[in-house]
Amino acid sequence: GQQLNQSPQSMFIQEGEDVSMNCTSSSIFNTWLWYKQEPGEGPVLLIALYKAGELTSNGRLTAQFGITRKDSFLNISASIPSDVGIYFCAGGILTGGGNKLTFGTGTQLKVEL
Amino acid sequence: GAVVSQHPSRVICKSGTSVKIECRSLDFQATTMFWYRQFPKQSLMLMATSNEGSKATYEQGVEKDKFLINHASLTLSTLTVTSAHPEDSSFYICSASPEVSQKLFFGSGTQLSVL
Numbered sequence: 298g299q300q301l302n303q304s305p306q307s308m309f310i311q312e313g314e315d316v317s318m319n320c321t322s323s324s325i326f327n328t329w330l331w332y333k334q335e336p337g338e339g340p341v342l343l344i345a346l347y348k349a350g351e352l353t354s355n356g357r358l359t360a361q362f363g364i365t366r367k368d369s370f371l372n373i374s375a376s377i378p379s380d381v382g383i384y385f386c387a388g389g390i391l392t393g394g395g396n397k398l399t400f401g402t403g404t405q406l407k408v409e410l
Numbered sequence: 411g412a413v414v415s416q417h418p419s420r421v422i423c424k425s426g427t428s429v430k431i432e433c434r435s436l437d438f439q440a441t442t443m444f445w446y447r448q449f450p451k452q453s454l455m456l457m458a459t460s461n462e463g464s465k466a467t468y469e470q471g472v473e474k475d476k477f478l479i480n481h482a483s484l485t486l487s488t489l490t491v492t493s494a495h496p497e498d499s500s501f502y503i504c505s506a507s508p509e510v511s512q513k514l515f516f517g518s519g520t521q522l523s524v525l
Contacts, residue, residue, distance in 0.1 A: 300453055328512050339416070339503045339516035340454070347512065385453060389512060392459075395442035396512045398505075400453045 303386055303401030310376055311409050318384060318404040319370040326388030328396060329362050329369035334403075335382045343384075344371070378408050412438050414506050416517025423494055424525055431489045431520045433460075433504030439484035440506035444514070445477075448501040460487040460504075494524045 303320045310316060320329070328347055332340035344355050346362035346369060353360055359372045369386055386401040413436040423429050433443055441462045446454040458479055459467040466479035476498075478490040487506075491498055503519040 300455075330514065332516075337501075337519070337521065339414075339505075339519040342513055342515060345513045387514075389514075391512065395444070395459070395507055396514055397444070397459065398456070398514055400455075402453050 301386060301388055301399055301401040303404055305404055306402065307405040307407070309407045309409065312376060312378060314376055316373040316376055316380070316406060317370060318386075319368060320386035320388070320401045321368045322388055322399075323367070324388070324399075325366040326399075327366075327391045328389035329360070330387045330389060330398065331358075331360050331369070331371045332385045332387060333382045334385060340385060373406075376406075376408050378410060381406055381408050412436075412506070412508050412513075412515045414504065414515045414517040416504055416520055418520060419518060420521045420523075422523045422525065425495050426493055429491045429494055429522060431491075431502055431504075431522075433487045433489070433506070433517050435485045435506045435508075438506075438508040440487075440508070441484060443481060443487040443504055443506045445479065445487075445489050446503045446505065448503060448519075450501075454503060457489075460489075462487075491522065494522070496524045498522065499524045 331343045334340040344360040351362040357374045384404045387398040389396040415434045417432045443460040445457045460479045460481040462481045468474045481487040505514045505516045
């Protein structure tokens with residue numbers, strides 16, 4: 298199945314630093330969503346984007362839906378230890394059966410105290 | 411956000427047995443639910459789209475006779491892994507979306523280990 302290109306694959310940063318990760322695709326999507334997944338758990342929705350160019354924040358998280366509809370980025374400001382986890386982007390295509398998602402390859406974030 | 415419940419969270423079974431996984435939307439109705447599979451250190455791959463009252467739609471390469479999906483009500487979809495083998499060992503996750511929302515919410519996943 299198709300996967301989106303997500304970078305970086307992993308990041309090891311210090312507490313308090315800002316983090317940026319992005320996702321690119323060769324296909325256009327109607328929606329972009331960002332999730333965080335911790336070991337043994339299902340993904341938890343962080344931010345959902347619906348329009349090209351849209352910039353949305355959720356606390357220390359900010360994400361943007363690229364103008365071309367083929368990319369999206371997620372920024373985390375002032376990282377803290379609990380930000381550790383794997384972050385996935387997902388591009389969505391609205392079908393008769395709902396919002397069908399294609400996931401990125403994931404970015405593993407590790408935060409050093 | 412909306413709550414999606416998945417059960418069981420973990421199952422260990424012998425090769426050749428069948429395993430049923432349940433996915434429930436607790437506070438909303440969902441005509442469509444999605445089933446994903448995730449291997450260790452990999453991303454989520456869509457297996458099938460579960461449609462209430464009709465047949466599921468399977469992604470290319472996913473055997474419909476092996477992964478039986480039933481969406482009997484607006485709040486419940488089940489995935490049955492038939493005649494499971496060790497290569498079916500994986501993390502299975504379901505998702506659903508409230509009717510008016512494009513946001514997909516995920517269950518907590520089921521770790522299947524086939525011995």
